[in-house]
Amino acid sequence: MISTVINMTKEGSQIFDQFKRLPNELKPIKKALQQKKETVTDVSNLTNHEAKLVQSIKSQTRENNLNNITRTKAYLDFFKRNPAIEWAFLAHMVSRNAGWNMTDLKGSLLTRLMTKEQQEYFFAFLERSNWLIFHDAYPQLLLYEESIRTNKNQFYLLPQFGISYFMQVMWDIYYQKRDNYQLSVALIINEQNYIEDRVIQNKDYQATLMESLEFKVQELLELNQILFPFSDEKQVKMIGQSVHQFASLKERILLGKRLYQLLFDDEFFSNIYDMALRQPHTGSRKDYWPYIFNDINESNPGEPFQESLSNCKLIPGANRLYSPTLENAWSNVEQKPAEKGDWYSDWEVIHYLRKDPSKVNGNIYEEYCESLEKVELAILAKGPMSK
Numbered sequence: 001m002i003s004t005v006i007n008m009t010k011e012g013s014q015i016f017d018q019f020k021r022l023p024n025e026l027k028p029i030k031k032a033l034q035q036k037k038e039t040v041t042d043v044s045n046l047t048n049h050e051a052k053l054v055q056s057i058k059s060q061t062r063e064n065n066l067n068n069i070t071r072t073k074a075y076l077d078f079f080k081r082n083p084a085i086e087w088a089f090l091a092h093m094v095s096r097n098a099g100w101n102m103t104d105l106k107g108s109l110l111t112r113l114m115t116k117e118q119q120e121y122f123f124a125f126l127e128r129s130n131w132l133i134f135h136d137a138y139p140q141l142l143l144y145e146e147s148i149r150t151n152k153n154q155f156y157l158l159p160q161f162g163i164s165y166f167m168q169v170m171w172d173i174y175y176q177k178r179d180n181y182q183l184s185v186a187l188i189i190n191e192q193n194y195i196e197d198r199v200i201q202n203k204d205y206q207a208t209l210m211e212s213l214e215f216k217v218q219e220l221l222e223l224n225q226i227l228f229p230f231s232d233e234k235q236v237k238m239i240g241q242s243v244h245q246f247a248s249l250k251e252r253i254l255l256g257k258r259l260y261q262l263l264f265d266d267e268f269f270s271n272i273y274d275m276a277l278r279q280p281h282t283g284s285r286k287d288y289w290p291y292i293f294n295d296i297n298e299s300n301p302g303e304p305f306q307e308s309l310s311n312c313k314l315i316p317g318a319n320r321l322y323s324p325t326l327e328n329a330w331s332n333v334e335q336k337p338a339e340k341g342d343w344y345s346d347w348e349v350i351h352y353l354r355k356d357p358s359k360v361n362g363n364i365y366e367e368y369c370e371s372l373e374k375v376e377l378a379i380l381a382k383g384p385m386s387k
Contacts, residue, residue: 023354025179025182026350026351026353026354028173029169029170029173029347029350029353030347030350032169032172032173033165033166033169033344033347033350034347036165036344046157046160050157053146053154053157054157054160054161057138057139057142057143057146057161058139058161060138060142061134061135061138061139061142064134064138065131065134065135065138066332067127067326067330067332067333068095068098068099068102068127068130068283068326069099069281069282069283069326069327071095071130071131071134072092072095072096072099072281073280073281074134074138075088075089075091075092075095076088076089076092076276076277078138078141078145079092081145082141082144082145082148084178084180085141085144085180085183086180086184086260086264087137087183087184087187087188087260088141089263089273089276090184090188090256090259090260090263091133091137092276093228093259093263093272093276094226094259095130095281096276096281096287097226097227098126098129098130099281099282099283099326100227100283100284100285100323101126102123102126102127102283102326102329102330103283103284103285103323103324103325103326103329103330104285104323105119105122105123105329106119106324106328106329106330107285107321107322107323107324108297108299108305108321108322108323109321109372109375109376109379110375112305112379112382113375113378113379113382123330124333125199127330127333127335128198128199128335129195129199131333131335132194132195132198132199132338133191133194133195135338136161136162136163136190136191136194136338137187137190137191139158139161139163140158140161140163140167140171140187143155143157143158143171144171147175153172153175155168155171155172155175156168158171162338162340162342164190164193164194164342164343164344165342165344166186166189166190166193166343166344166349167186167187167190170182170183170186170187170190171183174186181355182353184260185256185257185260185352185353186353188253188256188257188260188352189253189349189352189353190343191256192249192252192253192256193249193343193344193349194343196249196343197339197341197343198338198339200246200247200249224242224243224244224246225240225241225242225243225364225367225368225371226240226241226242226243226255226259227239227240227288227364227368228240228259228262228263228268228272228362229272229275229288229289230268230271230272230274230275231271231274231275232271236288236289236291237365238288238364238365238368239262239268239362239363239364240259240262240362240364240368241255241258241259241262241360241362241364242364242367243255253352254352257352257356258360261356261359261360262360262362265360265362268362275288282295282325282326282327283324283325283326283327283329284323284324284325284326285321285323286323291314291320292308292309292314292320292321293320293321293322293323294320294321294322294323295322295323295324295325295328296322297322297324298319298320298322299319299322305376305379305380306318306319307373307376307380308320308321308376309321309369309372309373309376310373311369312365312366312369321372
């Protein structure tokens with residue numbers, strides 16, 4: 001009997017299709033992953049050139065990992081130089097969304113539903129997750145760039161940055177075959193596994209955020225969409241996906257695959273990319289929807305909350321929703337060093353690399369508008385406490 005069953009994870013067991021043979025293109029990956037051995041990371045084994053390169057990449061990573069704005073820009077700058085690495089643009093767009101989520105915590109809606117302490121916990125969760133992903137991914141991107149510049153595979157240096165053995169295998173294979181889809185999905189698998197124990201299953205976040213009331217309220221209100229906005233004949237449009245079961249590693253990886261497929265759909269990519277180039281990321285939702293949001297608070301301090309939206313439009317005479325820039329919402333955070341350890345343990349994770357031929361439905365505009373109106377209703381339901 002053919003049985004392909006992935007190991008138990010903290011989110012529960014996951015069973016892949018037991019009656020399909022492993023595709024031929026995945027067999028070399030399986031073989032390489034099964035040959036895992038301890039990798040040498042002793043700096044003393046490096047040549048002077050290699051040591052300088054490692055230090056340069058670590059320095060560039062620190063400089064660009066100061067906050068959401070610097071990370072988001074770094075991803076886009078890299079993609080402009082290296083358009084083959086499509087994951088970098090996906091990371092840029094998801095990072096924009098992370099910035100909007102961060103500033104929402106200081107905007108005119110969530111400040112009326114969450115305490116200051118809850119806002120700070122949620123920000124810490126978002127910032128730590130995105131800091132860790134950049135800390136792990138950016139050295140990989142720069143090593144790729146160096147490999148292209150020198151026409152020499154430099155991925156043997158990945159252990160110097162604590163990169164998973166899984167990605168060492170995937171970069172080596174990519175350098176030979178240049179399969180952009182396969183690499184992009186591999187990076188999605190890697191980033192979500194990288195934060196799984198460090199943040200998602202971290203007992204501090206479990207106690208203060210993942211099981212907290214405000215996180216469940218956000219899921220109920222569905223104020224958790226990832227949006228890819230673009231302009232079409234001067235009209236703002238958007239596609240995206242809603243985030244459900246964020247605590248599930250499997251669901252986050254599948255979400256990443258859907259977002260990747262949406263973003264690089266020929267129907268949407270050029271318009272989204274054009275808007276990303278034209279509109280620098282500030283963290284404010286005014287970046288893409290200035291008719292609804294403003295980075296200046298138009299309300300008077302202490303005045304009762306009033307609805308602003310109806311059918312995705314501003315109610316006549318209503319104030320725009322306050323959406324501050326990240327600079328005005330949050331200060332930079334000094335992060336503790338990333339926890340050591342390699343998440344990779346089972347080759348069967350490569351089943352995620354299978355291609356899904358079905359088309360992703362990215363219609364999100366009406367759902368997003370409805371979610372904003374639901375939040376406004378929730379604020380009004382609180383009554384005088386929502387001032």
